[in-house]
Amino acid sequence: MRFSAPLALAFLALYPFAAISQAAPKVPQKPVQKPAPPQVAQGVAQTPPMGWNSWNFFGHNVTDKDIRNAADQMVATGMKDAGYVYVNIDDTWEGDRDASGVLHSNSKFPDMKALADYVHSKGLKLGIYSSPGALTCAHFAASLDHEVQDAQLYASWGIDYLKYDLCGYRLVMNAQAPNDKAAQMRMMVAAYDKMDKALKATGRPIFYSLCQYGWDAVWEWGPSVGANSWRTTGDIGPNWQSIYSILNSQAGLAKYAGPGHWNDPDMLEVGNGQSSGPNNPIRYLTSAENRTHFAMWAMLAAPLLAGNDLPNMTPEVRAILTNRDVIAIDQDRLGHQATRDYSDGELDVWTRHLSGGAMAIAVINAGSDRYSSHPFHLSLAKLGLHGPLKGKDLWTGKDIALTDNMPIELASHDILLVRIAAPK
Numbered sequence: 001m002r003f004s005a006p007l008a009l010a011f012l013a014l015y016p017f018a019a020i021s022q023a024a025p026k027v028p029q030k031p032v033q034k035p036a037p038p039q040v041a042q043g044v045a046q047t048p049p050m051g052w053n054s055w056n057f058f059g060h061n062v063t064d065k066d067i068r069n070a071a072d073q074m075v076a077t078g079m080k081d082a083g084y085v086y087v088n089i090d091d092t093w094e095g096d097r098d099a100s101g102v103l104h105s106n107s108k109f110p111d112m113k114a115l116a117d118y119v120h121s122k123g124l125k126l127g128i129y130s131s132p133g134a135l136t137c138a139h140f141a142a143s144l145d146h147e148v149q150d151a152q153l154y155a156s157w158g159i160d161y162l163k164y165d166l167c168g169y170r171l172v173m174n175a176q177a178p179n180d181k182a183a184q185m186r187m188m189v190a191a192y193d194k195m196d197k198a199l200k201a202t203g204r205p206i207f208y209s210l211c212q213y214g215w216d217a218v219w220e221w222g223p224s225v226g227a228n229s230w231r232t233t234g235d236i237g238p239n240w241q242s243i244y245s246i247l248n249s250q251a252g253l254a255k256y257a258g259p260g261h262w263n264d265p266d267m268l269e270v271g272n273g274q275s276s277g278p279n280n281p282i283r284y285l286t287s288a289e290n291r292t293h294f295a296m297w298a299m300l301a302a303p304l305l306a307g308n309d310l311p312n313m314t315p316e317v318r319a320i321l322t323n324r325d326v327i328a329i330d331q332d333r334l335g336h337q338a339t340r341d342y343s344d345g346e347l348d349v350w351t352r353h354l355s356g357g358a359m360a361i362a363v364i365n366a367g368s369d370r371y372s373s374h375p376f377h378l379s380l381a382k383l384g385l386h387g388p389l390k391g392k393d394l395w396t397g398k399d400i401a402l403t404d405n406m407p408i409e410l411a412s413h414d415i416l417l418v419r420i421a422a423p424k
C-alpha cells in the first residue's frame, strides 16, 4: 500500500528514526507498581483516545476531501457509535506563513475552519500535526518560533488534537548543542513544554500527542510537559514483524500509563498492507494479524487511531475495528496497561487488570500454525490463577472455561483474548 521495498528504503533514509529493530528480550514482568499520579493537563483523555489518522493510508497525498470522507465513514460504519471520535490530519497540510507569521494551509486544504466545522457537525473532533522544528518530517512549515501563534491558530480553527513530531527540531538540537546529547535532550523537553504552555494558553482543551519515537525515556517526563500520550517507538509498518516488534518493546511500560497520559505504540495498521516491490501485489495483514494487532493495542491501553482506507474497508476489518468487547478493554476506566506475564517458545501470554476485579488474558501465537498435534498449553499457575475460570472469548463472542495447562490451538499470528469476570 504505502511502501514497496525500494520505497521503504527511501523512507528510512528520509526518516532515519523510523526503523524498528529486534523484539526486546522476553523477561517476565514484575507486578505493576504505579508511580504517583502526574499533573495531567486539560481533563482530556481519561481513557485512551480513539479515532482515525490520515498518515498510515494516505501518507503525503491526504486532502480535505479525504478527511471529510473519513468523518462520513466513521459515522456510516458505526465507528463513531463504537467510540471513535478524532479525525486527525497528519503531515502535509501546511502552506506558507504570511508577512505577520500566520501559517496558512496549502491548496489541498482550502479552508481549515470550514473543515473543522464539518467534522464537528458530525459530532466528531479534528486533529492536526506539527513539529517543534522549522520543518516537519515531510519538509512542510512547522512551529519553531511560532508556537504561540500556531496554537492560537489551531484554537481559532477549532482543532481538538495536536500531534507534535520532533523531526525538524533535531537539526536545531544538533546545531545548538553539537556533541552534547544531554543538552540536546533538555532542549527537546523544553520544546515540548513550550507548546504545552502555548496550547493551554488558548483555553481550548486540545489533546497533546508527543511524537519523538520514545527518545530519552519519554514515558518518564511526558506527563510533566502536559502530554496526553507519547509515542514509545519509531514508525509502525503494515507488516507482522513491525507490529510484533513494537508490541514486545512495550513490555515494561505499563506503570507509566494511566488516565490522562498514555503510552502510544503508534497508530493502527488494521486493514493495511504493503508490497515488497513495484510489481508485487500488496500483502495485507491477515485476519489473524489484524485481530492480534487490534486486541493487543487494546490490552496496551493504546490510542486506537485507525489508519486504513475507511471508504473501502472490508466487512471483516470493520468488525474488528468495532468489536465492542475489545474496545471496552482499551477503554477500561482503571487505565491499567497489560503486562507480559510469560513467553514460551512461540507463545506469549499477557494479562490486564480491569475495573470491577475483572481480568483480560491474551494468548498470542507468534509462530506458525499450532494445531492438535502440538497445541500450546496455557499455564494458569504462571499467572497466579486457578482454574476453571469462566470467561468470554472476545473474538468468537462465546463462553469459554480456562483450565490449567489446557491445550490451545491457534493459527499463525492469531490470538485468544478472554475476559474473566472473577479471576481467582
Ligand code: GLA
Pocket: 015, 018, 055, 090, 091, 136, 137, 138, 165, 211, 234, 235
Ligand atoms: C514521522 C511520524 C509519522 C508521521 C510522519 C509524517 O515519521 O513518526 O507518524 O507523522 O512523520 O511525516
